[in-house]
Amino acid sequence: MKKLITLVNTEWLKIKGLGLVYLALVMGLLIPVTGFLFQINNPSFFTSEDLPFSVFEDAITGNLKAFSMFLLLLYIVIAANRIAQTDHKNNGWQLMETQPISKFQLYFSKYLVVLALTFLCIAAYIGFTILFSLLDYYLHPSEVKLLTFDTVWTLKTFIRLCVAILGIAALQLCVSVAFPGFIWAFLIGILGLIANIFSLVQKITLPFCPYNSLYILSKASNIKSLNHFITYSEYLSIFWAIVFLIVGYFWYKGKGFKTAFLNPKKQIFYSSAFILITAGAYFILQKPKSYTSEGTGVLVQGKIETDLKIDSVKIFSKDFHKEIGSAAVKNGIFLWQTNQQLPFDQYSLEFGTKKIDFMMGNGDHFDFNIRYNAANIEYFLTTNRSAEQEYKNKEDGFGYELSYSIEQQKYNDNPTKFYELAQADWEKNIDRLSHYTDSENNALSDEYLGYRKQLLAIQYLNEINNYRKMTSWDDPKFAAPKAFLNELNARITNPTILLSKxxxxxxxxxxxxxxxxxRLSNPDSILFVKLNTLPNTLNKDRLLTKHLVKSMELESDSISRNQLFDREFKLLNNTDYKKLAASKLEQLNMSQKGAQFPDLKFLDAQGKSHLLSQYRGKYVVIDLWATWCGPCKQIRPVFDTRSHQYRxxxxxxxxxxSLDESQSKWQNYLKTKPSKIPQFWLSDAVEFMSKYKIQSIPRFIIIDPVGKVFNLNSPFPDEDNxxxxxDKLKKY
Incomplete structure (x- = not known):
């Protein structure tokens, strides 16, 4: 060990004239200072509706991808090359070998120096980022910027980066030692950089490429989103470090590839054994981790940081919004546990006016870390279903070529080409889905993977139907190849519960x-007849409700809609689907032009009560907004202008x-941003928005002079419509 320490010190002395220490500091400085200068010229503006955030954590994770995948990688390439080339040029290898030291110690000492320099570069990036974040905090102060510093988080991030470069450093040193010339080792390093760019653009992981460990790391730059802060990218890096340290050492020891691995003949046996062991270890390491159920029941826990009053969180099923359970929130902490056998399905965690959708089933655990206010929400989630949580919001879709051909109707006269393209696209999508893993190399569970494959098959089957509609139902030449059609239909023969809904x-x-x-006569009526002949099963209720709701939406008046509903509703058996159909009818009738609108009761800025009916005899143009809604505040001056235009x-x-939860926030806002338009606050905003299924604001509504709906979703005031x-109303 003493000799190794002496060698490391010697190697460190040798690099003093190479400028690598200064280069490490410059590489670490480059992105923080560039970001700081950009902020000076183009400062980011934050408002009270933004979530408070640590300026240090935000800056470190925000620039981590650019630093790690490009500058850090480039620095490792340069440092390893310069250290090796120094001894290649001055015959330092031979001079050192005359000393009473082992060749392994000599080789390993150079690797340690490369690591030390790289760690210095990482430390410089984190240190300079903290410094410039502090300067930016004082130059551009904001109430949402915080100087909170999480030492443990920062240390873990530093360690994770350090471990992720072990393999790249070993590979670059190996290549630099093997090739005396600077150019070859540098070009190989640049190829690694290009591989990372390819992964970034194509969103494809290349675990067989040692350089790709930095891309895999960048997919989850914040360790709060990981179950373990040392994970797949770091394990790959450690594996490649061991492999290339062994290869590099024997290459250096044998003074060449042939001597190291092929001569004498027994070396061929050792080399072959090494390749087999390496291949086996790589196969085991890169194999996706399958989903693992953790016993029975479900555990949902977490913490909530908010300035709003939250007493409890509730868990609902996604379909029919049935409450599954609830948990009290004490000091921002909640915990809900059940031994109930929950089916794998879509659920939502709801608190206040916010909700988080997630996939859950028996044997799962979830740990939420939530921050939110009236306007925004941010959360991290660790769970044994991490792959599902990451993938659930992704939409499986056609590739670019197929999408373009569909949009442009490129092959409407060439069905052979269309189906060849569709089948190739299908195979590519199925392969991508089958090999999907999250940033920790967790695979999708079999039940969810089966559902997404079935859903993908439905997309292709529906597109084939669309193609036949555009071309010909009668001409057999436009029919899909039987083998392709059979493959798609085979996927959905036994639909999962998720697909069936x-x-x-x-x-x-x-x-x-x-x-x-x-299809060419009266398909809607024919469908009702056929549906009514089906046996009374849950599947019939699903299909009948789907068709009934769609048909009701096409009816232009409430009388016809109600008649249709009365005729078909009695054929439904399932209570949940009955409620769903009835709720949809109520919503359609309420939203229809001419439907009675409620006589809303609201307060003015002085706290005095008012009723919407006080404006009877006039068309009332209503702006629904909130102080936390950025787009609402942007459109308000236009709304004021329109009011002045029609005064x-x-x-x-x-x-x-206003739909603000806090009346005082609304009143304070009006003090700084007064308006000549009458301003009111609706105390039961949540109930009103829920009743009319208002998902987002700003929203503009027009009520007619007798208190009925004229337009429940009016164009925005900056639109010509x-x-x-x-202009039509003012004539009446």
């Missing part, structure tokens, strides 16, 4: 119930209704 699947099953001739028309009245509507 999916809208695209239900629509496909409805389409399949019609013959080609029936001389007595039959038109503009009003603004808004002016056209009001």
């Amino acid at each position: 999916n809208d695209d699947y239900l629509q496909y099953k409805l389409d399949q119930m019609l013959t080609d001739k029936e 001389y028309y007595d039959n038109i009245q503009f009003i603004s209704i 808004f002016v056209e509507i009001l």
Whole structure:
């Protein structure tokens, strides 16, 4: 050990004239200082509706991908090359070998120096980022910027980066020792950089490429989103470090490839054994980790940071919004546990006006780390279903070439080419889905993978139907190849529970119930007849509800809609689907032009009560907004302008209704941003938005002079259609 320490000190002395220490500091400085200068010229502006954040953590994770994948990698390439080339040029290898030291110690000491320099570069990046974040904090102060410093988080991030470069450093040193010339080792390093760029653009992981460990790390730059801070990218890095340290050492010891691995003949045996062991270890390491159930029941826990009052969190099923359980929130901590056998399905965690969708089943655990306010939400989640959580919001879709051909109707006269392209695209998508893993190399569970494959098959089947509609149902030459069609249909023979409730699947099953001739006559009525002949099962209720809701949406008046509903509703058996159909009817009737609108009760800025009915005899143009809504505040001046534009028309009245949870925040905002338009606050905003299924704001509503709906979702005031509507109203 003493000799190794002496060698490391000697190697460190030898690099003093190479400028590698200064280069490490410059590489670490480059991104922080560039970001700081950019902020000076183009400062980011934050408002009270933004979530408070640590300026240090935000800056470190925000620039981590650019630093690690490019500058850090480039520095390792340069440092390893310069250290090796120094001894290549001055015959330092031979001079050192005359000393009473082992060749392994000599080789390993150079590797340690490369690591020390790289660690210095990483430390410089983190240190300079902290420094410039501090300067930016004082130059551009904001109430949402925090100087909170998490020492443990920072240390873990540093360690994770250090471990992730072990393999790259070993590879670059190996290549630099093997090739005396600078150019070859440098070019190989640049190829590694290009491989990372390829992964970034194509979103493809290349675990067989040692350089790709930095790309894998960058997929989850914040360790809060990981189950373990040392994970797949770091394990790969350690593996490649061991492999290339062995290869590099024997290459250096044998003074060449042939001597090291092929001469004498027994070396061939050792080399072959090494390759087999390495290949086996690599196969085991890169094999995706399958989903593992953790016993029975479910555990949902976590913490919530918010300035709003939250007493409890609730868990609902996604379909029908049935409450599964609830947990009290004490000091920002909640915990819900059940031994109930929950089916694998989509659920939502709800608190206040916010919710988080997630996949859950029996034997799962979830640990949420949530921060939110009235306007925004941010959360990290660790779970044994991490792959599902990462993939659930991804939409499986067609590749670029197939999507382009569909959009442009490129092969409407060439069915052979269309189906060849569709089949190739299908195979590519299935392969991608089958090999999907998250940043920790966790694979999708079999049940979820089966569902997503079935859903993908439905997309292709529906597109084939669309293609036949655009071309010909009768001409057999436009029919899909039987083998392709059979493969797609085989996927959905036994639909999973998730697929059986999916809208695209239900629509496909409805389409399949019609013959080609029936599609051209009166398909909606024919479908109702056929549906009514099916046996009374849950599947029938799903299909009937789907078709009933779609048909009701096409009806232009409430009388026809109600007649249709009365006729078909009695054929439904399942209580949940009955409630769903009835709720949809109520929503459609409420939203229809001419439907009675509630006489809302609201408060003005002085706390005085008002009723919407006080504006009877006028068309009331309502702006639904909130102080935490950025787009709402941007459109408000335009709304004010429109109000001024129509001020001389007595039959038109503009009003603004706030949906803020906090009345005081709304009142304080009006003190700084007064308006001539009457301003009101709606105390039961959540109930109102829920009743009318208002998912987002700003929202503009027009009520007619007798208190009925004229337009429940009016164009925005900066659109021409808004002016056209009001120009017609002012004539009445």
